[in-house]
Structure formats: C-alpha cells, structure tokens
Amino acid sequence: MFRSFRYTLLVATAAIGMSVVATAAVPDPVAATTGAVTPAKVADPAANNDPNLVGRVEQRITDLHKKLQITPAQQPQWDRFTAVMRDNARSMVRGFDARVEKLPTMTAPESMSSYAAMSMEHAVEMQKLVPAFTALYATMSDAQKKVTDTVFLDEAHGGEPKAAG
Secondary structure, eight states: OHHHHHHHHHHHHHEEEEHHHHHHHHHHHHHHHHOOOOOSSSSGGGGSSSTHHHHHHHHHHHHHHHHHOOOGGGGHHHHHHHHHHHHHHHHHHHHHHHHHHGGOOOHHHHHHHHHHHHHHHHHHHHHHHHHHHHHHHHHOHHHHHHHHHHHHHHTTTTTSSSOOO
16 A cells, blocks of 8 residues: 555665674674674664655655545545554654664564564554545545555555556
C-alpha cells in the first residue's frame, strides 16, 4: 500500500541491523585486548536512517491526495487516514532514534532482537492503517476506486505499472 514508506523503513532498518552484525563480525584488536569498542569500528547507524521520514510521509500524503482526487466530502475520512499515517511515522522515528542510541552498546543478539521488535512494530502500525483506509475507500466513487487500486497495485509491483495481459 505505502510501498515507498515501507521500503524506506525496511531498507533503513535492515541496513542498521546488517551494519551492526557486520561490525560485530569484524574483530577489533583494541577491543580484543581491552574490551573497549572504538568509535571507528562502530558503524554509523544514523547514516542509514532516513532523517526526513516524516517529511517523506507528508510528501506521500500530498501526492496521494492529488492522485486519488479526494473530494471535500471525503476529507473527514482522508484526515483520519492521514492522521494514522503521521502517527505511524512519528512512532517509527522514535523507534529508530531509540535503536540508534542503543546500537553502540548492543550485542549481535540484542541487535537482532531490536530489529525483530521494530519489524513487529511496523506490522502493528500498518494494521492501524487498515480500518482508516477501508473507511476512506468505502466513500470513493467507482472511478476513484479504480485509480486507487491501480496506484496501490503499481506500487506493490515496485512502482512500475503492472504488465497488461
């Protein structure tokens, strides 16, 4: 449904998780003798985090409003739907920030557990969108529904229009 948001979230989370696992797999000679972790050996997880996730969600909302041709009568349902999108984005940013803060001291198993928790959080956030989107979709004309179906199905195929046939 929100491929670009989900994709950004998934890639950022995976990159953060993989950077920690990769860093943990490379022994640091200083840490091996002193037990200390040197800053140079800890991957910068913030470099993989989208610093403007909330801004991207706002752009997504603007683009969808235009593509779906939301009418004034549909605005209340649209507003409820976009409120959930915004809340989800803020929640994910808080989760990313908390993870980034703790990453330098996490063990590889803790990192994997943290990644799994973020993935579960994402699933919960997506489930929150379903009733709001369903209510919006129910208010759409048949023509709007056709456009909406096309927009969301195209994005499910990597942003490319699905092949005819």
